[in-house]
Structure formats: structure tokens, C-alpha cells
Amino acid sequence: MSRKYFGTDGVRGEVGQFPITPDFVLKLGHAAGRVLVDHDKDHRPTVLVGKDTRISGYMLEAALQAGFTAAGVNVLLTGPLPTPGIAYLTRALRLEAGVVISASHNPYQDNGIKFFAEGGKKLDDSLELEIEAMLEQPMTTNSSAELGRARRISGAAERYIEFCKSTFPGERDLKQLKLVVDCANGATYHIAPKVFHELGAELVVIGGEPNGYNINDKVGATYPKTLQVAVLEHHADYGISLDGDGDRLIMVDKHGKVYDGDQLIYVIAKARAARGELKGGVVGTVMTNMAMELALNKLGVAFGRAKVGDRYVLEMLHxxxxxxxxxxxxHILCLDKHTTGDGIISSLQVLASLAELGISLEQACSDWTPFPQTMINVRHNGCDWKAASAEALAAAEAALAGVGRVVLRPSGTEPVVRVMVEASDRTLSEKWAREIAATIERVA
Structure with a gap:
């Protein structure tokens, strides 16, 4: 059954436009609360609610709080805290659920609601469907004797800081490194600097002054240019760039070169494989660069591809x-360290891996160069694009066997087919992307 409101990572949209309105978020909190109560009738459930630094977070926090308490659920409010911090505290405090008010890497005009289940894990599809079904029911308020309570808790940031530090090897420190940390003017602004400073690094912080409107504004993991400039200006060893809610990581080396998630995952896997502690293999997505897969294979590391979206990577890992x-x-997952993607913890795993290997980030990633990728979006009119592209797709796959691959993905929001071809040679990727796109265009 398809979901009506939940996307791949909660409910998200532009503030003031349905569904990110106070009235809907009130109902969403109430519906989620009713589902929690139905699943645990023996005692009153408690939910942890955190947010990033968007101005709309105050409004949506109040709406969620009202919805949960009306349904008889207790609410603990943390204020600004990274998404993975809410996941950790939901598990550490043995709570029934955690909720984050955030639109991740999106601009401040957007916001969203994402849920964690008991244990700090992603919400199952079945629970999302239960919440959606409850949203269709009339909203009712419990009697005064059965209302939930809400209160702000102290010490949440400090507990999460200590948790992040605990994932770094106890026998190592960062005293020899100068780091530039970009907090994206988001939820890590009061967390990440303390983690790296307390581990000994010399620190320069950018994107650490949120005002409600500047989250992800020319800073953060989706805009590494600002970090590149800062690393070169301050002669830093590395730059660490997080996104608005702290679950993504991009890094920059001392030369200003950017390293994406694929490359950072490779470094972590390489170090673990070298010490014989890589459990199984590595999971990427259908969009993960083929050159990374081939490099992992040379290390004797298995590789699996999930659908796009960290929830699907997580499902395959499990x-x-x-x-x-x-x-x-x-989005990087190290499930022996945390239940979800965590930009701060992932950066610590990369830095620990480099120290263990005794090489730089550039040297660690020198085993492979990303294959060129050509992406073409083709609009269609509802035609059978799969049949239309079948012959060209077969020809492309035969020609690219061992040196490239093809991914065709329909958009989930518009009548568009995304044609992606990657190959060891750019002329090959461009040639076959154009040919496949042309066959769809002719029918459309």
C-alpha cells in the first residue's frame, strides 16, 4: 500500500503549505500518539521531540506537543539537536519514540517531521501506514485526567556529545590536526565544535551562528565551496561539512579537494578490512559509482546496491x-556505532581510519577514480517507457559489460524518467545516455 503523507524520510514540504501547517502537524502528532497508545496500553508512552534551527521549528514544536498530549502521550522537548542525537537519546532513555522537526539539507522555508521508533530505529512502513490511517479518523481530546505532560529536559546536548566522543578509539586523539568544521547554521552548531575540541583538535568553525533563516545558506554538506575556501585560508588539514540536521557528511582535504559519501565509505571499509573487522560487505545504492564497487572487489569486499534513500540502505544492511x-x-551508516546516519560520528570514523592506515585522505582514496556519469531527464506522457527503451537498454548493457552500467529511474513527483549511464570513458556514458533517452523521447 502506498503512503499518502510519508515520503522516504518522514513528512516534508514548504512551511505554510499543506502538509507543513500547524493544523496538520497537530493532527499528525495526535495520530502518532494514538498509535503509540494502542501499541502500549499498559502505561503512558513518552516521546522525545527535537528540532533543527529553522524559525518554523517553534510553531511546529508547539503543534506536535499539543497533538501528542491530547492523545495521552508525554513529551520531552530537547530544543535544537541533530537528528542522530534524537535517535540516540530515544534509545538511551528507553523511550517509545523520537521525533525530529527538520527538513535536513533544504532551505529554511521548508520543514518536516521524521519519526524514530523505540530503540532509535527508523519507523517501519507498517507503523507509518497506521499513522496515516489514524489521520483519517476524527481528532478527539482525552479527558483532563488522561492528558499527557510536556517538559523541557536539560543535558541532552551534553549526553549526545559524550556519545559521539565514545565512538572514537580511546587510545587516539585529534591533537595533531587542524580542522575546519562547517555546521551549516543548523542543529550541530553547539554539538560538533565541542566534540572535535574535546578530542584535541585545533578548530575553526564556520556555519555556527544560526538565526532561524540561514540554515544551509551557502554552507553545509550541499555547498562545500565555502568549506573549501576556509580550509585553504586557514591552512587546515581537513574540512568537515555537515548538513542542517547533522546526518550527512562531506569532507575536504588540505588541498581543497572535496570527498563525497562514496569515497568516505570506502575509507572506512578499507581500514576495517585491513584489520579484519569488516563484518560482511558494504551497501550502497543504485547510484553508487561503479568504480567504488570495483575497488572494493579488489579488496575482497562484497558490495550490495539498495534503492536510493538511506532507509533502503539500512534495510539491506539489516x-x-x-x-x-x-x-x-x-548519508553514512556504521551500525556498530549508531542506529542511523550521523555526520559527526562518520567523520570520526574517517579520521580514525586514516590514523590507523597512516595515510592521508587523498592517499586512501587513490585506489579509484569515479567513473564519469551522464544523467538525462526525459519527460514522458505516460507512455510505456520501459518497452520503448528495452532494445537500446539491452545494447547499452552489452556494450558496457564490465566497464559501465545503466540506471533508469522514474521520478516519484513528475512524469520524468531519469536516465543515468556511467562508464570508464565519458564518451561511452554520453553516447549511451543520449541513445536511450532518444528512444524514450520518440515514443513520448
């Missing part, structure tokens, strides 16, 4: 019993 995976966008 299914295979593996620990390391992620996406080029910077």
Missing part, C-alpha cells in the same frame, strides 16, 4: 547482517 553503507550524498 537483511545481510552487515554494518557499513551509505550514499554519495553523505
Amino acid at each position: 537483511a545481510k547482517g552487515w554494518q557499513v553503507g551509505g550514499e554519495a550524498s553523505g
Whole structure:
């Protein structure tokens, strides 16, 4: 059954436009609260609610709080805290659920609501469907004796800081490194600098002055140019760039070169494989660069591809019993360290891996160069684009066997087919992308 409101990572949209309105978020909190109560009738559930630094967070926090308490659920409010911090505290405090008010890497005009289940894990599809079904029911308020309570808690940031530090090897420190940390004017602004400083690094902080409107504004993991400039200006060893809610990571070396999630995942896997502690293999997505897969294979490391979206990477990791995976966008999962993607923790795993290998980030990634990728979006009129592209697709796959691959993905929001071809040679990727796109265009 398809979901009506939930996307791949919660409910998201432009503030003031449905569904990111106070009235809907009130109902969403109430519906989620009713589902929690239905699943645990023996005692009153408690939910942890955190947010990033968007101005709309105050409004949506109040709406969520009202919805949960009306349904008889207790609410603990943390204020600004990274998404992975809410996941950690949901598990550490043994709570029934955690909620984050954030639109991740999007501009401040957007916001969203994402949920964590008990144990700090992603919400199952079945629970999302239950919440959506409850949204269709009339909203009712409990009697005064059965209302939930809400209160702000102290010490949440400090607990999460200590947790992040605990994932770094106890026998190592960062005293020899000068780091530039870009907090994207987001939820890590009061977390990440303390983590790296307390581990000994010399620190320069950018994107650390949120005002409600500047989250992800020319800073953060989706805009590494600002970090590149700062690393070169301050002669730093590395730059660490997080996104608005702290679950993505992009890094920059001392030369200003940018390293995406694929490359950082490779470094973590390489170090673990070298010490014989890589459990199973690595999970990427259908968009993970083929050159990375081939490089991992040379190390004797298995590789699996999930659908695009960190929730699908997580599902495959659990299914295979593996620990390391992620996406080029910077969502990186190390399941022996945390239940979800965490930009700060991922950066610590990269830095620890480099120290263990005794080489630089540039040297660690020198085993492979990303294959050129050509992407063409083709609009269609509802035609059978799969049949239309079948012959060209077969020809492309035969020609690219061992040196490239093709991915055709329909957009989930518009009548568009995304044609992606990657190959060891750019002329090959461009040639076959154009040919496949042309066959769809002729029918459309």
C-alpha cells in the first residue's frame, strides 16, 4: 500500500503549505500518539521531540506537543539537536519514540517531521501506514485526567556529545590536526565544535551562528565551496561539512579537494578490512559509482546496491547482517556505532581510519577514480517507457559489460524518467545516455 503523507524520510514540504501547517502537524502528532497508545496500553508512552534551527521549528514544536498530549502521550522537548542525537537519546532513555522537526539539507522555508521508533530505529512502513490511517479518523481530546505532560529536559546536548566522543578509539586523539568544521547554521552548531575540541583538535568553525533563516545558506554538506575556501585560508588539514540536521557528511582535504559519501565509505571499509573487522560487505545504492564497487572487489569486499534513500540502505544492511553503507550524498551508516546516519560520528570514523592506515585522505582514496556519469531527464506522457527503451537498454548493457552500467529511474513527483549511464570513458556514458533517452523521447 502506498503512503499518502510519508515520503522516504518522514513528512516534508514548504512551511505554510499543506502538509507543513500547524493544523496538520497537530493532527499528525495526535495520530502518532494514538498509535503509540494502542501499541502500549499498559502505561503512558513518552516521546522525545527535537528540532533543527529553522524559525518554523517553534510553531511546529508547539503543534506536535499539543497533538501528542491530547492523545495521552508525554513529551520531552530537547530544543535544537541533530537528528542522530534524537535517535540516540530515544534509545538511551528507553523511550517509545523520537521525533525530529527538520527538513535536513533544504532551505529554511521548508520543514518536516521524521519519526524514530523505540530503540532509535527508523519507523517501519507498517507503523507509518497506521499513522496515516489514524489521520483519517476524527481528532478527539482525552479527558483532563488522561492528558499527557510536556517538559523541557536539560543535558541532552551534553549526553549526545559524550556519545559521539565514545565512538572514537580511546587510545587516539585529534591533537595533531587542524580542522575546519562547517555546521551549516543548523542543529550541530553547539554539538560538533565541542566534540572535535574535546578530542584535541585545533578548530575553526564556520556555519555556527544560526538565526532561524540561514540554515544551509551557502554552507553545509550541499555547498562545500565555502568549506573549501576556509580550509585553504586557514591552512587546515581537513574540512568537515555537515548538513542542517547533522546526518550527512562531506569532507575536504588540505588541498581543497572535496570527498563525497562514496569515497568516505570506502575509507572506512578499507581500514576495517585491513584489520579484519569488516563484518560482511558494504551497501550502497543504485547510484553508487561503479568504480567504488570495483575497488572494493579488489579488496575482497562484497558490495550490495539498495534503492536510493538511506532507509533502503539500512534495510539491506539489516537483511545481510552487515554494518557499513551509505550514499554519495553523505548519508553514512556504521551500525556498530549508531542506529542511523550521523555526520559527526562518520567523520570520526574517517579520521580514525586514516590514523590507523597512516595515510592521508587523498592517499586512501587513490585506489579509484569515479567513473564519469551522464544523467538525462526525459519527460514522458505516460507512455510505456520501459518497452520503448528495452532494445537500446539491452545494447547499452552489452556494450558496457564490465566497464559501465545503466540506471533508469522514474521520478516519484513528475512524469520524468531519469536516465543515468556511467562508464570508464565519458564518451561511452554520453553516447549511451543520449541513445536511450532518444528512444524514450520518440515514443513520448
